[in-house]
Amino acid sequence: MPRIVLLQPFIRHYAGSVFDLQAATGISGWDEDERVREKQSYHDRRHYILPDDGRGRQVELPVSYTESCPDNVFDKTDIKSGPCRITSVTEGLNVNQNDPAYASPFPLGMGLLRLGNSLHYAKNIIHADLVGFSVIPDKLVIRNRFDHQISALYYDFSNHITVDLSELSPGFYQGDFFLNMQLLHSFTMLKCFPLVLAYDRDTRKYQPENTLW
Numbered sequence: 001m002p003r004i005v006l007l008q009p010f011i012r013h014y015a016g017s018v019f020d021l022q023a024a025t026g027i028s029g030w031d032e033d034e035r036v037r038e039k040q041s042y043h044d045r046r047h048y049i050l051p052d053d054g055r056g057r058q059v060e061l062p063v064s065y066t067e068s069c070p071d072n073v074f075d076k077t078d079i080k081s082g083p084c085r086i087t088s089v090t091e092g093l094n095v096n097q098n099d100p101a102y103a104s105p106f107p108l109g110m111g112l113l114r115l116g117n118s119l120h121y122a123k124n125i126i127h128a129d130l131v132g133f134s135v136i137p138d139k140l141v142i143r144n145r146f147d148h149q150i151s152a153l154y155y156d157f158s159n160h161i162t163v164d165l166s167e168l169s170p171g172f173y174q175g176d177f178f179l180n181m182q183l184l185h186s187f188t189m190l191k192c193f194p195l196v197l198a199y200d201r202d203t204r205k206y207q208p209e210n211t212l213w
Helices: none
Strands: 002-004 016-020 047-050 059-062 066-068 084-087 113-116 127-128 139-144 150-155 160-164 173-179 182-191 195-200 205-208
Touching: 016 195, 047 160, 113 182, 139 160
Parallel strands: none
Antiparallel strands: 002 016, 002 066, 047 059, 084 182, 113 127, 127 160, 139 150, 139 173, 173 182, 195 205
């Protein structure tokens, strides 16, 4: 799975953001033979599938916006220590949307679902206020949005649930609340890499910086 760096801002992701994405795909008329592609106007118009544009929606990311992430950047960094971003919630989780403190809620979440902090990992804890739910769920399933495999499961809720996401790897996730196998609410989330890579055009080198979120 290629690891790429954004060279410029893209929708709600800022330049320097790092993502693990599936291999780039072509467009209509794309020829798999590189010798042919070099003679076509389609050259460099491939795209990655970005599962989350920062608002929870899948989008095509042009290859021209990206560069391959340099090797060994994260060798001495715990990549699981990056912060989370809540990128969308379904309507049932929006009950406090008129709260002025949450006029611009994302990436911290809103209403009944908000990010918190732990002692070791900033913004890696999700708090859900189940008292505000019209129906109390009995299960939360968190899946990877690439392969839909289950990444975490939570059961036996009380009035509140605290979900520790510190062991998740960077990636794109969806959380679903269920009651007796019936879907009640959903949210989308991005687990960021702990570092972003600012590109210096003069030196043609990347400068690691802490992720902003």
